[in-house]
């Protein structure tokens with residue numbers, strides 16, 4: 295459904311001047327440098343998949359999305375959406391795509407929310423019955439009823455995001471690009487938005503590419519994650535595969551019934567980090583040793599009263615790949 299082959303985007307950036315009147319001199323200067331925002335990335339996304347597209351600030355995520363949506367033209371390489379070029383067949387591709395940029399709204403700020411849907415429906419050429427059906431379905435799905443008559447500028451951020459998601463879905467596109475749909479939301483609003491995104495993928499069968507800095511979004515929603523770093527693709531696979539690749543150890547805190555005698559090491563895959571009276575802090579490499587084996591070895595140090603195990607969290611794993 296989405297095929298990206300050797301995609302590259304370079305920007306020409308002005309080299310800033312230093313010293314007196316640097317602002318004006320930079321404006322007048324003709325010195326440029328080439329910035330490789332996206333370098334030779336390839337991936338394909340089949341219909342119905344929910345893919346997280348992540349990377350640190352400035353990694354090239356928005357630049358990629360803009361090329362996928364036909365807003366930017368690649369320096370080299372190709373993008374195909376159902377076999378079509380987003381840049382050359384922009385209109386046909388626009389019918390297949392819904393795009394949301396969480397930091398900006400595509401709704402009309404001073405108009406009631408419903409009026410924005412009317413304008414968008416006219417732009418997409420929806421006939422009156424189709425428009426009624428689509429707005430009815432999306433109002434129910436995204437719980438928009440309470441604020442359809444409210445001007446967009448008066449909506450809470452969570453309401454505005456729901457209205458923007460509805461706007462992206464109005465023409466019933468097959469593919470959705472969501473760029474930071476949970477940015478700035480409180481925990482409850484985030485949970486709600488995640489619920490809607492899950493429904494849009496699972497119940498409406500839409501293909502979703504999600505960009506976010508919130509790793510809970512990725513962990514809770516995406517079956518696959520693509521990581522981009524300094525413009526280059528650094529990982530493409532499932533979350534368990536990413537955990538396996540980074541292989542961070544499991545942390546264990548063990549409390550014994552009596553004080554533990556200091557010991558340097560028990561096994562290569564089981565590191566003892568600290569012993570404090572009756573408590574031992576250890577890490578276990580789960581690639582090399584099961585939790586049961588670790589427990590058996592820890593039992594050789596004394597009678598265990600309590601044990602607390604902490605799997606590496608997804609944020610730490612991602613931090614290692616960035």
Ligand SMILES: Nc1ncnc2c1ncn2[C@@H]1O[C@H](COP(=O)(O)OP(=O)(O)OP(=O)(O)O)[C@@H](O)[C@H]1O
Pocket residue numbers: 305306307329330331349350351352353354355356357358
């Ligand atoms: N129009 C432009 N002209 C020049 N450089 C640009 C332009 N757009 C983006 N860049 C540069 O390309 C790089 C990638 O930017 P991009 O916005 O794609 O990153 P991002 O991964 O979306 O970052 P963030 O998470 O901060 O939104 C950055 O170094 C950015 O400064």
